[in-house]
Amino acid sequence: MQKKRIAVIFGGKSSEHEVSRVSATNVIRSIPKDRYDVLTIGITKQGRWLLYSGDTSAIADGSWEKHPDNLTAFIAPAPSVSGMVVIHPDRTEIMKIDVIFPVLHGKNGEDGTIQGLFEMSGIPYVGCGVLASAACMNKAVTNIMLEKFGIDQAKFTWFYAHEYFEAPDRIIADTEKELGSYPMFVKPANAGSSVGISKAHNRDELIKAIEIAAREDSTIVIEENIDGLEVECAVLGNEKPIASIPGQIAPASEFYDYDAKYNDANSQLYIPARISDELMEKVRETAVKAYTRIGCSGLSRVDFFVTKDGRVLLNEINTLPGFTSISMYPKLMAASGIESERLIEELIKYAFERNGKDV
Ligand SMILES: Nc1ncnc2c1ncn2[C@@H]1O[C@H](COP(=O)(O)OP(=O)(O)O)[C@@H](O)[C@H]1O
Ligand SMILES: [Mg+2]
Known part of the structure; x- marks a missing residue:
């Protein structure tokens, strides 16, 4: 069978640029190379789109940006192109793309913006569509929707x-x-x-x-302020998604801030979460309910607070959760029997499924 061409997009103008580079490194390493040709497109903090063909190891530390072979490239919005336009010094090349994997967090990458471009291009892509991405990125909109769906949350x-x-x-x-x-x-x-x-x-x-x-x-x-445990659940799939075993984060600082998330070795993860079986089930059910009602697809990590008196309160939905080596999403999936290679394959499968194309 002919290999499919997958474009991994990383970086971006968001404040989570660095995290995205680390996540992308892990995603690229987990893509089965016998079946996929991987193209990597990096977006610099200034917003330049570059086709990067160097070593994956230079992505995490940002040195990929200096690679002499980088070429300006961008996804064409026109479905007639169905791929990427690459600008060489002496010519322009069109490269077809079978599927896009955006490993972007935050602004422009996780909020429906780039998903709109993918929709226009007609190329299948991993993860949530425009509306679900935008709804989950805006905490006011998420909270208003959850209220309507009768899902408990903080006042x-x-x-x-x-x-x-x-x-x-x-x-x-x-x-x-x-x-x-x-x-x-x-x-x-x-x-x-x-x-x-x-x-x-x-x-x-x-x-x-x-x-x-x-x-x-x-x-x-x-x-x-909710005084509770922070419990997270990974969800995978389209119309009938599955929920992982919930896990728990125990931040070292007063709350789970940027440092606690990425720089602090004292922040602990517990998988499974240290809550009763009954509460585990409640978390999983609520995660799937929120995911399907909001119309998520592919993947999302649904985050909760679980209080001492047994309340399960939804905090937020991350439509492109981290894929770093300390990230919850891949760990929760692995704990639920889906190791990273299979996880990536499933995500690609769901991208094609949503687009009505065969894998
Ligand atoms: N209502 C709340 N009560 C208690 N802690 C909260 C509340 N909202 C957020 N936090 C703390 O702040 C952290 C970051 O907030 P969150 O809404 O998850 O934003 P982000 O999208 O930046 O992860 C949470 O992981 C939690 O530690
Ligand atoms: Mg959060």
Whole structure:
């Protein structure tokens, strides 16, 4: 059988550029090379698209950007091309692509933006479509949808940053009334990797936290503080997805911030999560319900808080979760019997399935 050509896209302009490079390295290594030819497209922090043909080991540390053979290349929106346009010094080449694997986190990569380009191109791609990606990237939208679906979550409120700057006193008073007490979690609606998120213990901190969040996004979400365990569940599939064994993260710092996620060896993972079988089942059921109601496809990691009194509260859905060696998604899948090579193959299979094409 002829090999299929898969394009892995990594990097991007988002604050999670570095994480994406590490995730991409792992994804590329797990793609079965006997059946797939892998093309790697890196997007620099400045937004340049480069076809990279050097060694995979230079992706994680960013040195791939200096490779002399890099060529400007981009996915064509026209389905008549069904692939990539590559600019050589003396000519332009069109390379057909069978399937795209975006290993991008955050802005432009996980929020439906690039998925819109893929839709236009007509090329099957791994992961959620435009709407589910956008809905899950915006924490205000996710929370509003979950409320409608009857899925439990922290009490929340949201507003636009400009509304706050126009009437700060009113917004603070409304927020305090709505949520009742401190501490509160203040988040830019499009947060990823905890960037711009703060825990506010009093009104002064709330004001500062809103200003910090407003630097990241024009929409701000504020939630009551939940005192609970952080439990995560990996979901895989399209219309009838499967849920993994839930796992648990125990952050070393006061909350699971950027450092705790990527730099701190003291943050612990427990697989399975240290909760009762009954709560495990509740987490898995809720993860699948949220995934299917929002219309996710391919994969997502659904994150929860589980409280001492047995409440299961959905926190967020990550449509392109990390694939680093310490990342929960691949670990949860492995613990559920799906090792990384098979996982990648399943994801590719679901990409074709959603597009109605044979694998
Ligand atoms: N309502 C909340 N109550 C308690 N802790 C929270 C709450 N919301 C977020 N956190 C803490 O902040 C971390 C990051 O918030 P999260 O909403 O998951 O954003 P991100 O998309 O950046 O991961 C969580 O992993 C958790 O440790
Ligand atoms: Mg999170």
